[in-house]
Amino acid sequence: MAADRRPTHRRTTRAVAVLGSAALLAGCASMPDSGDVSGVKASRQGDSQVRVYPVPPRENAEPAEIVEGFLEAMTGDDPGFATARKYLTKQAARTWKPEERTTVLSAAPVAQQSGTGPQPNGALGDPETLLYRLSGQKIATVDDRHAYQPVGSVTYGESIQLVQQRSADGKQQDWRIDALPQGLLLSESDFQRNYRSVNKYYFASGRHWVVADPVWIRKRQDPVTGMDFLTQTVEALLEGPTNWLKPAVDTRFPAGTELRKETTALTTDDRNTLKVPLNDKASAVGHEQCRKMAAQVLFTVGDLASTRVEQVELQRADGRSLCVFGEGQKSDFMADPTPGLREVPYYVDAAGKLAQLLPGARESVEPRHVYGPFGDGTAKVESVAVARDEKLAAAVSENGRSLRVASIESDNDLPEPLVTSRGSHPGNRLSAPSWDGRNDLWVADRNPAAPRLLVLRGGTGEPVTVHTPWLDSDVRIDELRLSEDGVRIALRLTRNGKTTLHIGRVERQGSGDSQKVSVVDIQSIAPRMESVTSVSWAGPSRLIVLGKQAGGVQQVRYLQTDGSASAAVIPGLNQVKSVAAASDERAPLVAAADDGIVRLQSGVNWQPMVEKGTSPVYPG
Template identity: 30%
Template sequence: MVRGGRLRGAAAVAFVVALLALLAGCISEPSGGPVISYSMTQGPGGQSQPLPQIIAQPPQADWTTPEQIVRGFLAASASFAGGQRIAREYLTASENRAWTPNWSAHVYSSGPDVGEAAFTGTGSGRVATVTVSGSVQAVLTGTGGYLAPSASATGGAPGGPLIFRLQKVSGQWRISKAPPYLLLTSYSFQYDYQLRNLYFFDPTDSHLVPDPVYVPLQATTASLMDGLVYDLIHPPGDWLSRGATSTSFPGKTTTIGDVTLTGGTAAVNLGGAIAKGANDKLMQQVSAQLLYTLIGSGGSGPAVQSVQLSVNGKPWSPRGSDSNPVQQLRQSKYTPASGASSHQFYYVDSVGDLLSRASPVSKPVKVAHIGTGFTQIAVSPDKQYVAALKKNGSLFTGRLGAPLVRRAGDGSTSL
């Protein structure tokens, strides 16, 4: 995902269109940093594999220091069970009502480290301040977008150290002010989140394009599906939504009630702008986005197998469906673009050569020399264009065999 400037010119347009077809399958090899295993996205109907779950611990009566409370809160907030019910026991009543991290998180490659408390005031007005620091690996937005910091971030966040404020409640320290997002280690992120795809339309409105987001594994069925549908209506602010893709949902479309799941069928009731003059083509596009985005999801419940779309409570049935509002993938008029590439794996070696392999065990083939220092790369299926990221988030693009050109913008995220 790229924030900032946009590619220009005929060659750039060709590169973007080619890259869209590659996004679902491109593989990148970082040139440095820790080796971390993350859950990978799964195809429609795929089932989540069993993963370790974090067991949250409530605050203990013998914890007498603010540092113990902050450490306990950080550990407990990594568990999404019951809307982080245990983590909320560390908060004051007012902060419990205000704290709504949703899917937002800062992921640490080192840390988060809890510093020593500083105190101000006396008696019942005594307040403690605890600073949390570390090296941020990525920032997860409230909609699940994964953003890599544009430069090496220290101090707990790209913007600097994070401050927790605490006060005494019934003789025990409780957090009165916490950051509006989770602070996760790489380990807890690995087992807390799963990569899923939102689906939007390409510029020609012919094919669906995957836009990956991270969602909590322990999210309830309703909150997960509600969040995914919200993202379809309000696309994440990444580079795909800035001209490369679009959503078929009209602006100011709303959901009426929660998305429900019954017998494998997700029922989505929409209102607002979509109710004004929605035609059959629009409804087919909306239905396709919902199908490919929701199929296989379901949070901690059963996986979604089909979708029933309603507008203002009235079920919609496409033509030729015998008035059956329950839709499955085989009935969708729109599908993701498909196509095979002779070279499936690309990576850059230590001397800056771009290599490809037809399989993990095949002999590598040199494609071009692009230089060192890149953390991620993507090659268009026609092998004409390459995009590469530096550690500081700088994006370089160009034709294979020609010097890469740095693109204008304020930083980049994952390719």
């Protein structure tokens, strides 16, 4: 059979049949750099929500058609990727492991013939192989633990090899793929069509509260395991935390705990109870440990809007009940167990006083100043953080030189500074502070002569220098924000004039005054953004980010802590300086612009609230 020597640049329509309907994938909103504050329509990026039904190779298919057919078949979800394997030789079909990893490209890979070579094993027929080069722009990888890792936009280039083999009837020789990279190769749109981001939950090391660990799960039945979406999610939880988060969290499931053999579908009963059958490894656990295991499951599946679960029942391998854990008990294991929605943000007014934005107001309002020296003008506040229990606030003043902590519940004198920077000018002094869920206060001293990250236990203790092996005179911490669970820290870092967004893991060793605190293994989570201006936590594993894509304009967008884009839509806004969100995703966003403080509530556009103001923050 003659080989088709022409390069292939687009998918063949013979390789796949599709069914589906159009849907919208939310992206981000663009914001001009000049002009008055005004709401604009959110931009949306359309993506056809189709289900791919791959078809096997036809007889006498040309090599290029085999390559394109296989690439299309990888985007489907037929059991065992059986159709995709039909494009492979028997040996390649046995050794190919699509579950090993997923490589995500910005667009569908381009396949182009790159060479020929002797055919292996002395096979009959045309004595040659064909090599095809697969190329594109790689933007992320997903490992076998479902963890997403963005890589910016780097050149992808791998080769696959085709050989000729006898057809089933022995009358001819068909081209088949004999060597290929392990895993799946998908475009970004195919990846988003097939996978969904979910949070698994584990316990902060040595603590009683849970931490979110985002992973990506197949939306429909997994081709390899045969599990439905809900069962895949529980199975991923049992596999343990992702490699990045693992040093800072613990699971309460005994080692080796799995779903009972051949479990592929989990469903809720008429009481919205999810029954989870486990293997023998979990049969001997005590009641309190079982409660924590069930809590991990309920927090995990409770985030799935497609499935309503009000309680979880863990079962022994023989079907007997281990324990039941309900929605009303979740506060036992939250970093912030305080009930109710906190929807009152704080900001610094034009006079440098700390004030609140009252909920429900639709027009400009008079500020309500807090009690104490930060609200009465004794200290001119420049940046601020409010403790999560809203009893204390930490404020930076004196041109970034001093950090003080004072009550905002009662009037009191101005306290002495807890931290003082010796930086030569305000930009090289103290950052805005941030509280974590342990009630510890964090701040960065940006003095290039002695850069340091500090933590004050309980918010008023002696400053302790955090171990930061990545921090030196060439790196500046522009902004820091601690997660509610205290295990992760979002960082805006500037190096060589470029400000980028990172997530760091907080590790603690020892206890009491001798405890050593470290921020390690920082990961770039917005590598495709050339600059980041503001960041705030907006839920267990989500951030609100103000920044600029390479070659683009300023945008406000949601971003997962693993670096993947969120689907939520945010209307655009002009001249934004900073944004803030609450841990509870139902609370409105707030932002500071040239003309004051504005607020975004669900279902409406941005609303002006205060004509003059800066540094909007929620507790934390």
